Amino acid sequence: LYAILGVTFNIVLLSIILNTKSSGLKGYAIIIANGACVDITQILIDALEIPRMVAYDEYSILIFHGFCTYIGNEFCVIMLHLIFHSLWLIAYLFWYRYTLLIKAAPSRIVIQVSIMILFIPNAVPMIISMFARDEPEKSVEILGSLYPGINITTTTHRSVSLLDPYSAPTDLSAIFGPFIVYTFIAIVRRKILRKLSTLAHKMSCKTTKMYESLVRALTYHTVLPVTICIGVASFYLQIIGIRSSLIDGLIFVFASIPAVCKPLLTIYFVVPYRR
Secondary structure (H helix, E strand, O other), X not given: OHHHHHHHHHHHHHHHHHHOOOHHHHHHHHHHHHHHHHXXXXXXXXXXXXXXXXXXXXXXXXXXXXXXXXXXXHHHOHHXXXXXXXXXXXXXXXXXXXXXXXXXXXXXXXXXXXXXXXXXXXHHHHHHHOOOOOXXXXXXXXXXXXXXXXXXXXXXXXXXXXXXXXXXXXXXXXXXXXXXXXXXXXXXXXXXXXXXXXXXXXXXXXHHHHHHHHHHHHHHHHHHHXXXXXXXXXXXXXXXXXXXXXXXXXXXXXXXXXXXXXXXXXXXXXXXXXX
């Protein structure tokens, strides 16, 4: 259900962006459209995979039940990196709005190049992680001891050590990345509000209203990374020994919430998109 809603909301947002001619939203629209495309891809892969994650001692085990089991677990890990790239795009959106308040807007080419550069922190660990040593025997041993009732033969699973140098970049970005990005977003949002308060008397009524609607949208966007942090916190719980089949699945459920909610918040709060 969430996949149907998420894909539908993002497609509606893309169609609205394509039919909105507001000159003041061109750069904003490019970032939002990129984010929507990333979210659609992530949601579709997630729906095909139905992933779960188990952390035990130094091992991280990804379990997949869907379509990707026929392709290989290297394909399965793409979704995880798309989640974090989408998070980086939210941070870039905040930085972009702040940039407009202090200097001229960057060109479309600069925005697109910046978005591609932002993907590097996720693309590099994703590529490196494909060389991490998979330990299927360890997966069978751990899953068999934790969940004796699970049918391991019908699932695709990938077990890597958190100490493996090839998996470490992905593990570190997954564990610390959301908290770093959320801190950045909170700081930049505060700068935006402070700058707006000093420039309000210099702006036209129309410009002021547009910025107010964008700030409201960004304010609610600030909350979205919290759900990813909750998902990461579920991973921490497993590391310290608190685990259940519910926690295994909730990690990705919480991480996928922003992909569904972002288009709704944008459509509702950005006035030109609501009309």
